Amino acid sequence: MTRKVVTVSLSTPIDEIAALLEVNRARRVLVVNGERLVGIVTRVDLVRALISARESLPRAVSFHDDASIRREIIDALRTELWPSIGEADVTVTNGVVVFWGGYMSEQERKASLVLAEHIAGVRAIDDHRVPLDIAYAMV
Structure with missing residues (x-):
């Protein structure tokens, strides 16, 4: 003992x-x-x-400003073969991503939305794109 x-x-x-x-x-x-x-x-x-x-303990929240969110989305879109979206077609304000312009296919539209959803700091996505007619897109 x-x-x-x-x-x-x-x-x-x-x-x-x-x-x-x-x-x-x-x-x-x-x-x-x-x-x-x-x-x-x-x-x-x-x-x-x-x-x-x-x-x-509360989990550490990483802060992503709008510019870095936009940059990450643009960089991710550039690695894809399908995007018809340009840099000026993505804006981010207070974590809300807004897509503008057009898209070639519904699959492309959905894939770009999923891509943006998985970026840290994205709070919401507004998609204001319209489908592009193939003949119009080639002009």
Whole structure:
């Protein structure tokens, strides 16, 4: 049995308990209320508490300004073989993407909407494009 018993009170902060475990190279500390044993805190308990505390913290929100959102959409559209949309045909205001101009096919229109939806910071999409007639597009 251990002769040097490490004890804490009910009001001992968790960081002090962790320090006691480290300094004393103990695996557990006894929690007492007066002279009465009311619990035990182990290293595993501390790890669980840290994990729980971390999970309850709000997730970091990455901020994407309108210019960087627009740039990311334009760059993503440039990598596709199908877009008939030009740089001037995309605007972003307060995270709302607006497409202007025309599109060659319904598949192209839908694909560009999905592409924009997956860009971080996009809050909504307004599509004001119209279908282009093939004959008109070649003129």
